[in-house]
Amino acid sequence: MNKIWNYIKDWFIEMGSPPLFFKWSSKILPWLLFISITVFIVGLLWGLFYSPTDYKQGDVYRIIYIHVPSAILGQSIFMFMAICGFITMVWRVKISGMLLKSAAPIGASFTLIALLTGSIWGKPTWGTWWVWDARLTSTLILFFIYAAIIGLHSSIDDKTKADRAISILSLVGIAIIPIIKKSVDWWQTLHQPSTFSLTSAPSMTPDMYQPLLLCFLGFYLIFALLLTMNLRAEVVIREKNRSWVSKQFLNLER
Amino acid sequence: MKSNIYNWFFLILRRDLLMAFRRSSTYITPLIFFLIVISFFPIALSPDQDFLRSLAPGVIWIAALLSSLLAIETIFSEDFRDGTLDEFFISNDPSFVLVFAKVLCHWLVTGFPILLASLISSLILYLPVSSLLPMICSLILGTFFMSLLGAIGAALSLGKSAILSAIIVLPFSIPTLLMGTAAVSSAIDYQDYSGFLLIMGAMLAIGVPGLCLLTVEAILLNYE
Numbered sequence: 015m016n017k018i019w020n021y022i023k024d025w026f027i028e029m030g031s032p033p034l035f036f037k038w039s040s041k042i043l044p045w046l047l048f049i050s051i052t053v054f055i056v057g058l059l060w061g062l063f064y065s066p067t068d069y070k071q072g073d074v075y076r077i078i079y080i081h082v083p084s085a086i087l088g089q090s091i092f093m094f095m096a097i098c099g100f101i102t103m104v105w106r107v108k109i110s111g112m113l114l115k116s117a118a119p120i121g122a123s124f125t126l127i128a129l130l131t132g133s134i135w136g137k138p139t140w141g142t143w144w145v146w147d148a149r150l151t152s153t154l155i156l157f158f159i160y161a162a163i164i165g166l167h168s169s170i171d172d173k174t175k176a177d178r179a180i181s182i183l184s185l186v187g188i189a190i191i192p193i194i195k196k197s198v199d200w201w202q203t204l205h206q207p208s209t210f211s212l213t214s215a216p217s218m219t220p221d222m223y224q225p226l227l228l229c230f231l232g233f234y235l236i237f238a239l240l241l242t243m244n245l246r247a248e249v250v251i252r253e254k255n256r257s258w259v260s261k262q263f264l265n266l267e268r
Numbered sequence: 269m270k271s272n273i274y275n276w277f278f279l280i281l282r283r284d285l286l287m288a289f290r291r292s293s294t295y296i297t298p299l300i301f302f303l304i305v306i307s308f309f310p311i312a313l314s315p316d317q318d319f320l321r322s323l324a325p326g327v328i329w330i331a332a333l334l335s336s337l338l339a340i341e342t343i344f345s346e347d348f349r350d351g352t353l354d355e356f357f358i359s360n361d362p363s364f365v366l367v368f369a370k371v372l373c374h375w376l377v378t379g380f381p382i383l384l385a386s387l388i389s390s391l392i393l394y395l396p397v398s399s400l401l402p403m404i405c406s407l408i409l410g411t412f413f414m415s416l417l418g419a420i421g422a423a424l425s426l427g428k429s430a431i432l433s434a435i436i437v438l439p440f441s442i443p444t445l446l447m448g449t450a451a452v453s454s455a456i457d458y459q460d461y462s463g464f465l466l467i468m469g470a471m472l473a474i475g476v477p478g479l480c481l482l483t484v485e486a487i488l489l490n491y492e
Binding site: 169170172175182183185186189190193200 | 425432438443446447450474478479482486
């Protein structure tokens, strides 16, 4: 058992070494690009044009195909970052710190997209751009935490040090986000009854649900694509003085 | 071994308290800041009694959060600059205890004056007497948690601008703010407030070991 575990660990560490990562990611990147953009576009087209119109909200509801996947992604990217942060803190794996750093702006963007599309969706259906609803508030706080992480990373010059600093912050974040969610829920239900809720809408028909699932898949694939591209850039910037980088790019030029 | 840790803890605590009390600005500044912020709200909004009473829990809590963050920069930065912190970390005594003693000292110097000032501000803002007990209890728990969070922010932004550590810490302080204001305002409405205090206590109980350990990690980052 221990042997297998060690084998897996060694394999991961080997795959994560910058030159090897650059090599295998170059191979899978075109495939990832093709698949992710195809699924993304097909999912969005299906959702935006070929799914049935909602009998209550009309065509406005179609923003769900962007709003819900990006909101879910904003949260799951934070979870991903916390796992990377744990690995960075415990095993000092260099690549996981870079992963953490490259995932942060993507997560912040998806959270911002969720906030903006939610606001656009709220105007015709709720009548206002913003409501201090529990879910909205906790998403806004999540965005602030992303901003804190990005700000902290950019303020520290030594990048390996900055990686470990934000891994500490992401661990604090993952511990406190459930508390924020619970406390905001509690605050909301205590002070005023929830004015609007998504669950009171009629449950979705499969015609609406299937494109949404495809959109989820498409957004996750787009995240994987953006993360790979970000990480490749990060690896090259960090290792610019190493011989493998110069060899790589000199070969490309020839 | 046991007495060794206690000695170490009280040594740090006594030293830091002594240094804090020799310079009166460390404990006067948060106090004055707190009172100034409190007095701005009636001036800016309205001196109406009922309005102020409904606003009071939030106002007191926001002022408490801001003023407990005010002096957080000094918790490690001075010792870091003159090299005392290096000596503490080189010595064989546990650095976890060092961080906890420093946080406790910071709380005694800033959080405790804020408690006294909140009594005065409850008069200014017409808080009913029945809500004084939950206010004090929630402030004790909340400002201590804020000192812990502030320590990690200060450790991560050692040698950087003061505004950075505020930006790092403030998003994480929201549960404390919510629970604290909810406890006080439910006491104003004669509702049960013990649940909020229990949750704040639970957060503190997890926060003391967890955040102190992470703070040690964050300080060690500066010695690589």
